[in-house]
Amino acid sequence: MSSSFLEIKDVSKKFGSTIALDQVNLNISKSELFSLLGSSGCGKSTLLRIIAGFEKPDSGKIHLDGEDITLLPPHLRPLNMMFQNYALFPHLNVKKNIEFGLKEEKFSSSEIDSRTSEIISLLELNGLEKRKIFEISGGQQQRVALARCLVKKPKLLLLDEPLAALDKKLRVQTQFELVDLQYKLGITFIIVTHDQEEAMSLSDRMAIMKTGKVLQIGNPVEVYEKPLNEYVANFIGTANIFNITKLDNKYIIDELNMEVDPTNINKKFKKCLIRPEKISIKKFISKNTPNQCKGIVKEVAYLGSYTKYLIESNGFKFYSYMQNSEISEELKIKWDDLVECSWKSESVYFFNE
Amino acid sequence: MTLLSAHGKVSPSIFLMNNFLRKQNFWFVFTPYFWLVLFFFIPLALIFKISISVSEWGMPPYRDLLDFSDGNIKINSTLSNYAFIFSDPFYLRSYLNSLSLAFTSTLICLLIGYPIAFYVAKSKESTRNLLLILLIIPFWTSFLLRVYAWKVILQGSGIINAILMKFGIISEPLSMLYNHYTVVLGVVYTYLPFMILPLYGYLVKFDLNLIDASNDLGARPLRTFIRVILPLSLPGIIAGSMLVFIPVVGEFVIPELLGGSDKLYFGKIIWQEFFVNRDWPIASALAMSGIIILVLPIIVFQLMFAKYNFKNE
Numbered sequence: 001m002s003s004s005f006l007e008i009k010d011v012s013k014k015f016g017s018t019i020a021l022d023q024v025n026l027n028i029s030k031s032e033l034f035s036l037l038g039s040s041g042c043g044k045s046t047l048l049r050i051i052a053g054f055e056k057p058d059s060g061k062i063h064l065d066g067e068d069i070t071l072l073p074p075h076l077r078p079l080n081m082m083f084q085n086y087a088l089f090p091h092l093n094v095k096k097n098i099e100f101g102l103k104e105e106k107f108s109s110s111e112i113d114s115r116t117s118e119i120i121s122l123l124e125l126n127g128l129e130k131r132k133i134f135e136i137s138g139g140q141q142q143r144v145a146l147a148r149c150l151v152k153k154p155k156l157l158l159l160d161e162p163l164a165a166l167d168k169k170l171r172v173q174t175q176f177e178l179v180d181l182q183y184k185l186g187i188t189f190i191i192v193t194h195d196q197e198e199a200m201s202l203s204d205r206m207a208i209m210k211t212g213k214v215l216q217i218g219n220p221v222e223v224y225e226k227p228l229n230e231y232v233a234n235f236i237g238t239a240n241i242f243n244i245t246k247l248d249n250k251y252i253i254d255e256l257n258m259e260v261d262p263t264n265i266n267k268k269f270k271k272c273l274i275r276p277e278k279i280s281i282k283k284f285i286s287k288n289t290p291n292q293c294k295g296i297v298k299e300v301a302y303l304g305s306y307t308k309y310l311i312e313s314n315g316f317k318f319y320s321y322m323q324n325s326e327i328s329e330e331l332k333i334k335w336d337d338l339v340e341c342s343w344k345s346e347s348v349y350f351f352n353e
Numbered sequence: 354m355t356l357l358s359a360h361g362k363v364s365p366s367i368f369l370m371n372n373f374l375r376k377q378n379f380w381f382v383f384t385p386y387f388w389l390v391l392f393f394f395i396p397l398a399l400i401f402k403i404s405i406s407v408s409e410w411g412m413p414p415y416r417d418l419l420d421f422s423d424g425n426i427k428i429n430s431t432l433s434n435y436a437f438i439f440s441d442p443f444y445l446r447s448y449l450n451s452l453s454l455a456f457t458s459t460l461i462c463l464l465i466g467y468p469i470a471f472y473v474a475k476s477k478e479s480t481r482n483l484l485l486i487l488l489i490i491p492f493w494t495s496f497l498l499r500v501y502a503w504k505v506i507l508q509g510s511g512i513i514n515a516i517l518m519k520f521g522i523i524s525e526p527l528s529m530l531y532n533h534y535t536v537v538l539g540v541v542y543t544y545l546p547f548m549i550l551p552l553y554g555y556l557v558k559f560d561l562n563l564i565d566a567s568n569d570l571g572a573r574p575l576r577t578f579i580r581v582i583l584p585l586s587l588p589g590i591i592a593g594s595m596l597v598f599i600p601v602v603g604e605f606v607i608p609e610l611l612g613g614s615d616k617l618y619f620g621k622i623i624w625q626e627f628f629v630n631r632d633w634p635i636a637s638a639l640a641m642s643g644i645i646i647l648v649l650p651i652i653v654f655q656l657m658f659a660k661y662n663f664k665n666e
Contacts, residue, residue, distance in 0.1 A: 074568040081569045087562035091584045101570030
């Protein structure tokens, strides 16, 4: 990707003896909605703060729209950041918070007014202009924080856990609004989140990080279906991971003592992944065919649209998720039922680490 | 935390305490007020009484307000003491001297104290506690001793003169003591912690993300200070300034020890009227006027500020 909009090259950062970022490389294109995903302490927030300019990297370069911004102080960077707890100014009202950044750019007051009222109606904050920050709800605060950044028409918007402070129902609704807004404005978004579902539903592409390293970059489908290693597989969704042994031209799943046939047997695979929704279970036992095994249902969790089953087979436990549309009353699977598990051979994904 | 049992339930002790508080409510609430009445309002009323009394020789050196001596009740009250102090510019000048001393020292305390408070508030927690202890340590020594120490440092044979002479910068000792600059120095030195501590109290609660947010929105550090940090620490600035300004107006000991005859201060004038001239009514009238002139603007200011006061939640 030569024409990347934001280019992060070999960026490293240490705090004392802890390595926060280790040779991070990322290329983000214009108008992309990119997520940095990882558990706490993985370096995602540090990377965001380095892009914003609040931290200086120990080594490496950052280019934005062809310009080297590595050493530019934060107030001169053509980007904005939405903080996790919004960091709204408590001594100013909603309108003054939104205008704050424009007043630093020496616009005429009519220009400031028109841009402010435009963003106020875009984010449906009409009528709240004169309110103080502590007088509006969490969802409204989130929109003020967004408006305060967007009114500056930044080239890049950084969002640090933008939805973490909202309750669950509002979070889902806001997710869609955020994607909508990003699409409408065409501004490049970089979102830091620890919530894999949020990252999956928001992002065009995402980077999964662990202890200062980027483990995998890809769109949600790639990352979910083809994780590069066990950590990523476990981090995104639920993963049934089995050890495999090569035997002639076949692979054997150690735990289940059964055969699987990989599409590509050239590589030295050590493990395989079968996602729970790709394992279907049936109550009746037929003859053993490839990609089938017997198991006992250990736990059943009915979740409305689908049901989670914990299956024990050969002393090893794994999950199977079944859509509830397929379940009829007489075929209903209960605790301690003997079941037959099956999957398509292309549903098995192999990897090294 | 100790009030919570292992199951996260509130332990009985907290109920007992609540009960105790409810029963003792009256005394809990009113003890400070009784204290205030006993040790502030009653003495203040006595001072006011003396200030409108007629001065005479004797002990106490003023005539009783109510006189029964010739069978009739006669009220011996007068406003002449007030008329006298307001007619003599000598008293007004000393009051203005005190105000200007208070103003100058408050400003200097603010200029020195603000960066210190900011630095302490933004240090790591372990460093912060150490710095706070360093700020408080001088209070373990008597205030008088600390002011005397300045006398020793600044005197002709003191350490400053000794060093300057040793390096040949001066040939004979400078006389640095007994002028109004030394008074300012002593006042600033003594009252600086009273400026730093309330400022620290506000700044330590300050959300550092607000500084980042301001920078991010295009405000360079100085603009961030003016637009975000300063307005949000204004309550601390006001609290600290009051704690310095008000007592310095009546400050008596520091001008007495470090000051010269170049400027007379209000506190010292009151002392002289009481103990040298033994004119209690005049001294009381001075004290009352000082309180009224100082307190009224502050009450007005407080009322105005209450409207401006914002909740930082």
